[in-house]
Amino acid sequence: MSLRAYNTLTGRKEDFVERDRGRVAMYVCGPTVHDYIHIGNARTFLTFDVIRRYLLYKGYQVLFVQNITDVEDKIINKARQLGLGWQEVAQKFEREFYQDMEKLGIMPADVQPRATEQIDFMIKMISTLEEKGYAYRVDGDVYFSISQFKEYGQLSKRNVDEMMAGSRVEVDERKRHPLDFALWKSSKAGEPGWDSPWGRGRPGWHIECSAMSLNYLGFGFDIHGGAQDLIFPHHENEIAQAEGYRQEKPFVRYWLHGGMLQINEEEMHKSLGNFVTVHELLEKENPNVVRLLMLGSHYRSGLNFTEEKLEEVRKAYGRMAEVVSRLDFLSRQAPKEAPRSPDISTLERALYETRPAFEEAMDDDFNTARALSAVFELIRLVNSLTQSSEFVLTSRAREVLTQARELIMELGGVLGLRFEEERAVDQSRLFALVDLLLEIREEARSRRDWQMADRIRYGLSRQGITVEDRPDGPIWKIKSDADTAL
Numbered sequence: 001m002s003l004r005a006y007n008t009l010t011g012r013k014e015d016f017v018e019r020d021r022g023r024v025a026m027y028v029c030g031p032t033v034h035d036y037i038h039i040g041n042a043r044t045f046l047t048f049d050v051i052r053r054y055l056l057y058k059g060y061q062v063l064f065v066q067n068i069t070d071v072e073d074k075i076i077n078k079a080r081q082l083g084l085g086w087q088e089v090a091q092k093f094e095r096e097f098y099q100d101m102e103k104l105g106i107m108p109a110d111v112q113p114r115a116t117e118q119i120d121f122m123i124k125m126i127s128t129l130e131e132k133g134y135a136y137r138v139d140g141d142v143y144f145s146i147s148q149f150k151e152y153g154q155l156s157k158r159n160v161d162e163m164m165a166g167s168r169v170e171v172d173e174r175k176r177h178p179l180d181f182a183l184w185k186s187s188k189a190g191e192p193g194w195d196s197p198w199g200r201g202r203p204g205w206h207i208e209c210s211a212m213s214l215n216y217l218g219f220g221f222d223i224h225g226g227a228q229d230l231i232f233p234h235h236e237n238e239i240a241q242a243e244g245y246r247q248e249k250p251f252v253r254y255w256l257h258g259g260m261l262q263i264n265e266e267e268m269h270k271s272l273g274n275f276v277t278v279h280e281l282l283e284k285e286n287p288n289v290v291r292l293l294m295l296g297s298h299y300r301s302g303l304n305f306t307e308e309k310l311e312e313v314r315k316a317y318g319r320m321a322e323v324v325s326r327l328d329f330l331s332r333q334a335p336k337e338a339p340r341s342p343d344i345s346t347l348e349r350a351l352y353e354t355r356p357a358f359e360e361a362m363d364d365d366f367n368t369a370r371a372l373s374a375v376f377e378l379i380r381l382v383n384s385l386t387q388s389s390e391f392v393l394t395s396r397a398r399e400v401l402t403q404a405r406e407l408i409m410e411l412g413g414v415l416g417l418r419f420e421e422e423r424a425v426d427q428s429r430l431f432a433l434v435d436l437l438l439e440i441r442e443e444a445r446s447r448r449d450w451q452m453a454d455r456i457r458y459g460l461s462r463q464g465i466t467v468e469d470r471p472d473g474p475i476w477k478i479k480s481d482a483d484t485a486l
């Protein structure tokens with residue numbers, strides 16, 4: 001099955017055909033750094049992190065660009081509220097954004113331009129739009145004239161009357177049409193600004209993404225992503241600007257949009273007291289649990305975030321982590337002989353079926369929910385086998401379980417799950433347990449209970465841990481042999 005993606009522009013699933021063979025150029029709208037990002041933002045960023053990871057898994061070279069909006073009205077207003085400079089606010093929350101992304105296991109963008117670093121190109125775009133009749137100036141401001149762009153509404157599938165009815169439009173008598181939007185805003189006293197042909201000012205929000213994506217990915221790049229609430233007006237305006245600037249189409253080949261997140265079936269909003277930031281959530285929650293929760297629904301579907309759902313996902317992740325930990329342990333054990341080998345045929349068959357099922361799901365518009373189901377079915381079979389009272393770790397069983405472990409780790413990695421963090425916790429527990437056993441051994445030696453002391457030493461040795469007795473107390477180390485190393 002070839003990779004298919006739902007294209008908002010055409011309203012249907014399409015075979016994915018990249019602009020440049022083997023290479024994918026991808027842009028996702030980044031944060032306006034005026035506050036901590038919320039979990040709705042996180043869902044969007046996690047979605048496109050997994051899409052990017054899957055494209056890499058399939059062998060594509062991916063150039064991933066995500067902007068930082070570091071000058072905008074919200075930043076200026078937050079600076080006034082806090083009594084800080086606008087740059088201080090932008091820098092603080094940009095740092096917080098990067099920290100949240102790292103904790104969530106989201107890969108850094110290949111290019112992460114700041115809007116303030118791209119002003120010259122934005123001015124060039126606006127000047128060209130003005131020359132071609134798409135833009136007009138009013139009192140130091142510059143507006144895009146939607147009436148001049150005949151295909152305005154092609155992404156949102158709405159005519160102008162529907163757009164007017166469905167949006168809050170500021171009344172401004174200076175504009176030719178109520179939906180005309182700002183390309184350039186003149187700076188008021190105390191506001192940030194840059195010199196331009198229209199006077200000192202700053203770019204509008206919409207031109208920033210058009211400029212940065214074009215500057216780094218070129219015209220007609222492959223994937224532009226974001227949440228569904230950006231379709232109109234932001235992405236609609238991006239298309240108008242870019243295609244007006246270049247006088248050709250399409251600006252983007254595939255538009256992908258993620259569904260909205262609700263809290264207890266209500267829109268998330270500070271006034272409702274249900275606004276949850278990533279910063280707050282990760283103070284008490286495992287990032288892998290958050291990721292599993294987000295990926296448990298198709299990215300285009302809405303997601304209802306509840307404590308009950310979170311608890312359900314915690315338990316599911318607990319089962320997954322427990323099986324991975326058990327497989328780590330079993331892969332280090334010596335195989336045993338048994339008069340009758342355990343039946344591992346079902347697990348062997350699952351090893352051949354899991355990867356195709358996973359890929360079929362992801363090839364169908366990046367269906368992470370179905371992909372996770374394939375991985376969890378393999379985990380269920382591993383758990384059933386290894387928890388059976390008749391299970392014996394024969395050579396063949398260990399070989400098959402090792403293959404299962406590697407497959408779970410690989411496919412989990414495509415989804416961005418980080419089991420190494422759980423192994424780090426397991427390792428710290430192991431170290432504490434070994435230290436405790438050696439304390440018990442020292443007590444046995446002090447009682448001249450050599451049988452107990454030797455039993456502990458021998459038991460540790462079987463697990464690949466050597467003990468050396470010294471005058472100042474015992475030391476231990478893990479054998480470097482590949483069969484017994486952690």
